[in-house]
Each structure stands twice: as structure tokens, then as C-alpha cells.
Amino acid sequence: MNRLKINIKKNRTLLLMLVPSIIFVVIFSYIPMAGVVVAFKNYNYYDGFLKSPWVGFDNFHYLFVTGKIWELTRNTLLYNMAFIFFGIIFEVGFAIILSEITGKVFKKVAQGFIFLPYFISWVVVSTIMLNIFGENGVLNSILGAVGIKGFSIYQQVSQWPLVMIFVRLWKQTGYGTVVYLAAIAGISQEMSEASKIDGASVWQRIRYITIPSLKPTIFIMTLLAIGNIFRGDFGMFYQLVGSNQLLLQSSDVIDTYVYRSLITTPNIGMSTAAGLYQSVLCFVTICTANYLVKWFEPDYTLF
Amino acid sequence: MKVKKGKDVITFNLMAYILVGIFALACVIPFYLIIVGSITKEKIIVTEGYQFFVTAREFSLEAYKMALKSPESIISAYGVTIFVTIVGTTLSLFFTAMTGYVLSRPDFPWRNGVSFFFFFTTLFSGGLVPWYLLCTKYFNFSNHIYSLIIPGLFSVWNMIIAKSFMKGIPFEMTEAAKIDGAGDFYIFYKVILPMAKPLIATLALFVALAYWNDWYNCMLFMSTSDNWNLQYTLQNILNSTNALKRVAAQTGMQVGQLPSEGLKLAMTVIATGPIVLLYPFLQKYFVKGLTIGAVKG
Numbered sequence: 001m002n003r004l005k006i007n008i009k010k011n012r013t014l015l016l017m018l019v020p021s022i023i024f025v026v027i028f029s030y031i032p033m034a035g036v037v038v039a040f041k042n043y044n045y046y047d048g049f050l051k052s053p054w055v056g057f058d059n060f061h062y063l064f065v066t067g068k069i070w071e072l073t074r075n076t077l078l079y080n081m082a083f084i085f086f087g088i089i090f091e092v093g094f095a096i097i098l099s100e101i102t103g104k105v106f107k108k109v110a111q112g113f114i115f116l117p118y119f120i121s122w123v124v125v126s127t128i129m130l131n132i133f134g135e136n137g138v139l140n141s142i143l144g145a146v147g148i149k150g151f152s153i154y155q156q157v158s159q160w161p162l163v164m165i166f167v168r169l170w171k172q173t174g175y176g177t178v179v180y181l182a183a184i185a186g187i188s189q190e191m192s193e194a195s196k197i198d199g200a201s202v203w204q205r206i207r208y209i210t211i212p213s214l215k216p217t218i219f220i221m222t223l224l225a226i227g228n229i230f231r232g233d234f235g236m237f238y239q240l241v242g243s244n245q246l247l248l249q250s251s252d253v254i255d256t257y258v259y260r261s262l263i264t265t266p267n268i269g270m271s272t273a274a275g276l277y278q279s280v281l282c283f284v285t286i287c288t289a290n291y292l293v294k295w296f297e298p299d300y301t302l303f
Numbered sequence: 304m305k306v307k308k309g310k311d312v313i314t315f316n317l318m319a320y321i322l323v324g325i326f327a328l329a330c331v332i333p334f335y336l337i338i339v340g341s342i343t344k345e346k347i348i349v350t351e352g353y354q355f356f357v358t359a360r361e362f363s364l365e366a367y368k369m370a371l372k373s374p375e376s377i378i379s380a381y382g383v384t385i386f387v388t389i390v391g392t393t394l395s396l397f398f399t400a401m402t403g404y405v406l407s408r409p410d411f412p413w414r415n416g417v418s419f420f421f422f423f424t425t426l427f428s429g430g431l432v433p434w435y436l437l438c439t440k441y442f443n444f445s446n447h448i449y450s451l452i453i454p455g456l457f458s459v460w461n462m463i464i465a466k467s468f469m470k471g472i473p474f475e476m477t478e479a480a481k482i483d484g485a486g487d488f489y490i491f492y493k494v495i496l497p498m499a500k501p502l503i504a505t506l507a508l509f510v511a512l513a514y515w516n517d518w519y520n521c522m523l524f525m526s527t528s529d530n531w532n533l534q535y536t537l538q539n540i541l542n543s544t545n546a547l548k549r550v551a552a553q554t555g556m557q558v559g560q561l562p563s564e565g566l567k568l569a570m571t572v573i574a575t576g577p578i579v580l581l582y583p584f585l586q587k588y589f590v591k592g593l594t595i596g597a598v599k600g
Contacts, residue, residue, distance in 0.1 A: 007412050013487035014405045018417065021402040024457045028434065029424035035433025048440065049433075094326065097319045102312070106320065112586055113327035116334070119578050121516035123538045127571045128333045130541075131340050136352035136564070138336055144352065170330065178590050201311035227426070235519065239538075258431050268432060275430025283427045303422065 036276045043268035059273035068257070069274065073230065073281075076253040079161070080229045083168050084222060090169050091176030092218065096210055098177065099184045100202060111181075115174035122239040125171060129153075129240060133163075160247050167240065168233075176221070183217040184210060219300035223293060227286035227302070230278050231255060254278045334579065341366055341568035348564045366565030370573060376528070377573065380536040383448065387532060388514040391452040395510050396503060398457050403465025404491045409474055418466075421459045435523060450524040451532060455513055461506055468502040469495065505588050515578065537574045541567055 008015065039059055041052040063069045094114065101107050117125075132138050133153040140150030153163060187210065195205055232253025241251045254274060261271040286302070294301045340353045344363040347354065354361065370377065402421075406414050428434075444450035472495060480490045496503065518534035525531055531539070544563040 011411060011487075014408065014411055017401050017405050017488060017491065020398050021421070021457050021462070022417075024398070025421060025424055025459075027437075028454070029428065032429030032433040032437055033427065034429070035437060036429045038433055038436070043436075045440070049436070094323065097323055100315060101319045101323065102316055103320075106323075110323045110327040112583065113331045114323075115586060115589070116579070116582060117330055119512060119516075119582060120575055121518060121534045123518055123534045123541070124571055124575050127537075127541060127567055128337060131336055131353055131568060132333060134353075136348065138340075138353045138355055141352035141354055150352075173326070174330070182590075201309065202315040203311060255431070262432055262435060268436070272430065272432040275432050279428050279430055286426055 036272060036279075038269060039273040039276045041269055043272070055269065059269040060277070062270055063273055063277070069254075069277065071249075072252060072254045072257050072274075075251060076230055076232045076255075079164065079232065079251075079253065080225070082161070082165050083172075084225045084229070086165055086169055087172060087176060087225070088218060088222065090173045092180055092211075092214060094173060094177045095180030095184060095214075096206055099181060099210070100206070111174075111177070114177060117171045118174045120171075122235040125167065125236075126239040126242075129167070154244060155246060157246055157250065160250060164236075164240065164251065168236065171236075179221065180214060180217060183214055187213045216300050219293065219297065220302065223286075223289055223300070223302050226289045227282060229285055230281040234259065337568050337571055341565055341572050343565060345563075345565050353564075363565075366569035367573075369566050370569045376531075376536060377570075379529070380531055380533045383451070383530055384515060384533040387448065387451045387517075388511050391455050391514045392507055392511045394452070395456050395458070395461075396507055399461045399506065400465050400496065400499065400503065401491060402457075403462050404469050404495055406462075407466045407469035407472075408477065421462060425459050438524070444524045446525055446527050446530060448530045451514075451517065451520050451530070454520050455510065455517070458510070461510065465499075465502060465506065468499060472498050501591060505591055508585055508588050512578075533574045537570050540570050 035049055038049060038052070040054060040056060042055045042058075043052045047053075098107055098111055130137065134140075135150070135152045140152075143150050153160075156163075191209055192205055195209060200208070232255040234253075234255040237251060237253050237256045238259070241247045241256070255278075258271045258274050258278075261267050261274070290302050336353065336355070339355070339357050340348065342362055342364060343354055343357050344361050345365060347361045405411055406418050406421075408414065438444040438450065438454075444453075476494055476498070477490055480494050485494070516534060517532065518538055521530075521532050521535035522538075525535065528536075528539075544567055
């Protein structure tokens with residue numbers, strides 16, 4: 001007890017320095033965590049968090065019985081799996097290619113170009129999409145000029161997921177590429193020099209030196225992504241799909257659904273329930289993934 | 304020692320130039336097309352669609368004139384965005400770096416517990432709804448400009464990056480300053496922060512970018528247009544010109560006269576211009592920042 005007092009006194013400035021961020025996290029992260037009780041209540045504005053009446057699992061019941069939540073979960077999961085899978089291929093692929101390419105100026109310029117889409121907001125991305133793929137977009141103008149009948153990409157329900165994947169790769173590849181390039185720069189040059197002298201080809205160097213050395217980074221990046229595998233990228237889905245009923249079937253994710261049921265048809269209890277369901281799924285996934293990694297590759301865990 | 308370029312290097316480079324070339328072009332051409340679209344005559348866009356090139360005959364600055372005809376909303380949006388970005392970035396960096404520093408001190412007895420206290424919030428969250436209710440009902444976020452600043456004031460990931468960077472600064476620096484009689488805050492502010500300049504520069508860029516590109520908080524909290532930021536104003540113009548077009552189609556009104564299509568693109572150029580123009584100068588700091596941030600909890 002006495003030691004605690006001495007410790008507090010000794011570290012009082014440091015403790016004070018933590019106060020703003022601790023208050024922030026308590027208010028905006030921990031209190032909302034407690035706020036999930038709303039998922040078990042029939043929330044009304046006047047009674048607030050505490051006094052609204054309890055309804056048990058009614059909100060969840062509604063969510064699950066209508067079947068909507070399965071569809072949302074499936075969409076979110078499948079989209080994120082595709083984003084992770086193709087993301088790794090593109091990011092690692094371009095990082096390796098850029099690190100081995102001989103033209104230095106070309107490398108610099110290309111890297112700058114590839115990183116550029118990361119810097120714009122999804123609002124701007126949606127304008128770009130309209131400009132190129134909309135009904136009177138550039139693509140249709142070109143197709144029209146060579147005599148092919150145009151189409152609107154926003155009506156292609158079955159191909160839409162592919163569009164989402166491409167847009168995702170277009171926007172995010174630059175960021176991932178830079179992360180992996182940094183990891184490649186950290187690989188010891190001696191190994192690759194030695195292998196060059198021993199007559200290893202570029203392909204062998206990539207296969208036996210670069211890719212194995214990138215393994216920890218790939219593990220960590222993937223683990224981070226898996227932790228969010230049940231979280232849809234709200235900005236992307238909201239801006240690109242919007243309220244397009246045609247596309248919503250295959251492209252409504254949990255996050256956009258929660259937002260819509262909060263704003264348009266205020267059903268607070270149910271949208272909190274959907275959010276809680278999502279958070280629990282995320283939590284279980286990240287813990288399981290981390291546990292499995294700990295089992296197989298103890299050095300690559302997140303926590 | 305110079306190693307001779309083998310056949311494999313030539314094949315590799317051939318393939319590399321083609322693949323990277325195609326992808327890099329795909330990344331910039333859309334930006335070029337937005338500019339082309341914004342300076343094309345509205346009549347051409349309506350009758351023939353957006354074009355790949357713009358000829359002198361089709362060239363027109365009508366859309367920009369229209370966008371700047373009543374510049375109040377654009378100026379106000381720019382003002383909001385710039386204010387929020389500067390104030391938000393400064394405060395956010397200060398809190399983030401300060402927390403990171405305390406948790407990087409090996410002599411701080413509760414560093415592991417407190418670190419986990421922060422890290423846990425990235426594993427589990429209450430979701431959007433309780434957070435939104437808290438902000439609107441208890442903190443009066445609606446239509447106040449601070450609702451655009453506060454949500455981004457502290458980021459656990461940035462704090463972890465700051466912490467791991469500051470662990471790399473020798474503890475002897477802190478100890479030496481202590482012996483000279485400096486207090487902990489003074490050490491942080493006068494000794495550690497100057498040494499952490501590369502970290503601050505890159506974190507600043509990421510935080511500023513997030514503030515600049517934010518439309519989400521604006522959409523959640525701003526029902527009146529007084530405090531709309533740039534991105535949300537842009538989004539509204541996009542949606543309202545779509546709405547305008549629908550109305551026009553229903554009533555048989557002629558929209559061709561209004562440069563509504565070109566206007567969208569001109570607004571996009573106006574809202575994105577600063578980022579794209581600054582990009583070549585800032586890019587290397589972003590790259591450096593990602594190199595610093597070897598994220599590990």
C-alpha cells in the first residue's frame with residue numbers, strides 16, 4: 001500500500017500526462033461498450049440508456065428471424081476475404097517487382113502513381129466511377145465511338161462484386177506496396193548479393209530469399225485484416241453502392257445496414273444488436289486467429 | 304562487383320515494366336479524366352458522354368464559373384476543412400505523442416496494464432449506435448464544429464506507432480535530463496519531441512489526411528449546412544445534381560443548359576486539388592512513416 005503511494009507520487013507527472021487520452025478512451029470507447037445494453041432494451045429517446053425498458057433478446061430475435069443478418073454477414077465476410085486474398089497478391093507482387101526493377105526513375109514515378117489513389121476520399125472515388133463507368137461515362141463514349149452499345153456498370157448485379165474488388169485494389173494497393181517495400185528494404189543485402197554471385201536467377205532470389213523474408217510482415221498484415229473481417233468498409237460501400245436497391249442485395253454489409261437502420265428508420269435497439277453481434281464476431285475472430293498463430297508461429301502474433 | 308545481367312533479368316524487367324506500367328496508368332488516368340471532364344462543354348457531355356480528350360472546340364470553363372458563381376459555400380467549406388484539419392491534427396498529435404512517450408518509459412510501473420487498456424479498444428467496440436447516441440444526446444455534437452474534431456483526437460494505432468518509435472530513443476536522454484532537474488513533461492516537450500520529428504511529421508500527414516478526407520462525421524452530425532466540410536459539400540453536390548437530373552427527366556425540363564455534369568467534376572477538382580498538388584512533395588514522408596510504423600502491439 002505504501003509502495004503504491006510512493007509510486008503514484010513519483011510518477012504523478014507521467015500519470016497526469018496520461019489523463020487526456022485515458023478520459024478520451026473511457027468516454028468514446030468504454031462507455032459505448034457499456035452502452036450495448038441498449039441491444040437488450042426498447043430504447044426511447046426520453047428514457048435514455050438507463051431507464052428504457054428491457055426486452056431481453058427480442059431485438060436479436062427479430063434480426064435473426066428475418067434472415068437479414070445472415071445475408072449481411074455473408075456479404076461482409078466474402079467481400080473482406082476477397083479483399084484480403086487479392087490484396088496480398090497485388091501488394092506483395094508489386095512490392096517485389098518494384099524492388100527488383102532496374103530502372104530507378106521508372107520505379108519512383110510508378111510508385112508515386114500507384115500510391116496516389118490512397119489519398120483521395122471515397123466521395124471522390126464515387127465521382128471517378130461515375131465519370132468512367134456511368135451511363136454517359138468515358139468507357140461508354142469510347143465503346144460508342146467504335147460502334148459497341150454502351151451499358152451502365154451500376155446495373156450489372158452479378159458482376160458488381162468484381163467491380164468492388166477492382167476498386168478496392170485500385171485504392172489500397174499503393175499503401176500495402178509501400179509497407180512491403182519497407183520490409184524488403186530491411187532484408188539483408190548480403191544474402192541477395194551472395195546469391196547473385198552464386199548464380200541464382202531473379203526468380204530464385206524472389207522464391208527463396210524475398211518471399212520467405214516477407215513472411216512476418218504478411219502474417220501481421222493479414223492478422224490485422226482478419227481482425228476486421230466482419231467489419232465492412234463503410235465509406236466504400238456507402239459511397240459506391242449507396243441506396244441502389246439493385247446492388248444492395250449482394251453489397252449491403254453490416255456497417256451500412258446499421259447506419260441505415262439508425263438514420264432512416266430509427267430502430268435503435270435492433271441496430272445496436274446488429275452492431276454488438278458484429279463486435280462479438282470480430283472479437284472472437286481476432287482472438288482465435290491470434291491463438292492459432294501463437295500455436296504455429298509464436299513470433300508473428302499480434303498480442 | 305558488377306554482376307552481368309542475365310537472360311532472367313531481361314525477361315523479368317520486360318514483364319515488370321508491362322505489369323507496373325499498366326497498373327500505374329490505371330491509377331492516374333482517372334485523375335486526368337476528371338480534369339478533362341471538368342473542362343468539356345456540357346452539351347458534349349450530355350449528348351456524347353464524357354470524353355477521353357478535349358479539343359479546343361469542346362473546351363469550356365463554364366463548370367468552374369458555375370461552381371464559383373456563388374463561392375460562399377465553397378469558401379465556407381474550405382474554411383471548415385482547413386480549421387478542423389489544423390486544430391485536429393495539432394491536438395491529436397500532442398495527445399498521441401504524449402501517451403506514447405509515457406508508455407515507452409521503462410521506469411513507468413503501469414506501462415503494460417495501461418497499454419492493454421488502450422489496446423483492448425481495438426479488439427472490441429460498442430459499435431456505432433451507442434457511440435452515436437452518447438455523442439448526440441449527452442455531448443450535444445449536433446451541428447457543432449467540434450463534432451468534426453473530437454472523434455479523431457486520439458488514435459490507439461498512432462499511439463502504438465509513437466510508442467515503438469520512442470522506445471528507440473535511448474532512455475539515457477530522459478535520465479540525463481532528469482539529473483539536470485527537468486520534470487517529466489518538460490523532458491517530453493523539450494527533449495523527446497524534437498528528437499521524434501520524423502515520427503511527428505509522418506503521423507501529422509496521416510492524421511491531417513484523415514481530417515481532410517472526412518465526410519462521415521459531417522454526415523452523422525451536421526444537419527444544417529453552416530459547418531459542412533469540403534468532402535461533404537462535394538457529396539451533396541453530387542447527390543443534388545443527380546436529384547436535379549431526375550426531376551428534370553420527370554418534368555421534361557431541359558437540364559442541358561445547366562453544367563450539372565461538368566459541375567460535379569469541377570467541384571471534385573476544387574476539393575481534391577490541394578492534396579494532389581501537394582502529393583509529390585509529401586509522398587516521401589508518407590513512405591518514411593510507413594517504414595517507421597512497424598506495427599506490433
